[in-house]
Amino acid sequence: MPEYIENKEIIAQRIARFFKTGDVVNLGIGLPTLVGNYIPKEVTVILQSENGLIGLGPEPAPGGEDKDLTNAGGRAVTILPGGCFFDSATSFGIIRGGHVDYTVLGVLEVDQEGNLANYKIPGKMVPGMGGAMDLVAGSRHVIAATTHFEKSGASKLKRRCSLPLTAAHEVDYVVTDLGFFVVSGHSFILKEVFAPWTAEWIIAHTEADVELAEDILLWEPA
């Protein structure tokens, strides 16, 4: 095997292939935002931003910023034709009400029971959960987007999360830079291995229990 070098672009590229035209999608801050760069041209998804819009467009050209139009990270954005704005209660009604098809979030730890920890490291990092707890509890499908390893080299796919949870038993899919996993509730089922890695190498380097899907595929990123 080659030496592991984290590859966030691969993760974004693979997640972008989940969506079909008409899906309402919320992309979290950081790595999940990269997913927007890889959505195929023939697929039209409707991006939701929890600060109060659907139809999120690209960043404005320099000088085209509007102080009244930002995303949930506070950055200047645009809105596409047909998009609309709403207040925070409506925005989270959309989220909790199951009207968001996919939410893509970053990870501190994710475990084989579908638990996600991504908002707090006690004593170290306590920024607040923002909208993450509602997004994970309410969206129809939750995709955890993460490099397979921490900077220390530890696997981010755990048997059991040790950090405070963002939500319990809500994660459906995990996409790392090594592969795509489905959460079964008692293990991670490896559905796709990303070239040049192998299933054996991934299992050996993952703390959690990993089972192989019967229809496991090898994906060769473009």
Added chain:
Amino acid sequence: MIAKPVISAREAAALIQPGSVVHIGGFLGCGSPDAIIAALCEAHIGELTIVCNDTAIYDPKTGRKTGLAPLILNHLVRKVITSHIGTNAETQKLMSSGEIEVELVPQGTLAERIRAAGFGLGGILTPTGAGTEVEQGKHVFEVNSRKYLLELPLPGDVAIIKAKKGDRAGNLVYAKTARNFNPIMAPACSLVIAEVEELVEIGTIDPDHVHTPSIFVDYLVTA
């Protein structure tokens, strides 16, 4: 329709008692009543409990600050009930030193607790936070085999909110994502002061286009 008093930001600040519970609209500074916030700082109205989506942006490296960050920087806040403090380094510092008490609430739950206060509800049941630290100390109900937490209303003494346009009766129209928490805070507070960019005569806003009905608004500030 009855015209509401149009006052200065300084007069608005004088209506707010030290120690009040103040709801403040805005999302990382977008849609924030900046003129009233500046007047509160100038009048040094302190010991406030603030209810807000976030404590806006303060970056000590660049000095950049947005929205209600000056209230934190001027030590006017005793407690903050919010969903996020991660973009204001000063809030985190004052929380660690014990000067500010921080109650963190999931964003959708915060919105619904505010809405419940304004709309006569005894609380709301939400699945958000079930099985997490947020569940601690709360009543848990099972409805159709899913767990829900009882979250209580969050009323305020004063709301300071920001709109793009208001008429003299107090009907408000917000712009784009500057709407956020502003419309739900108005019904939730006893005294509501709306800062508007544009003040127009009664009858010039199409009634179909009003976001916040005039009856929720007590005072108007132009800025």
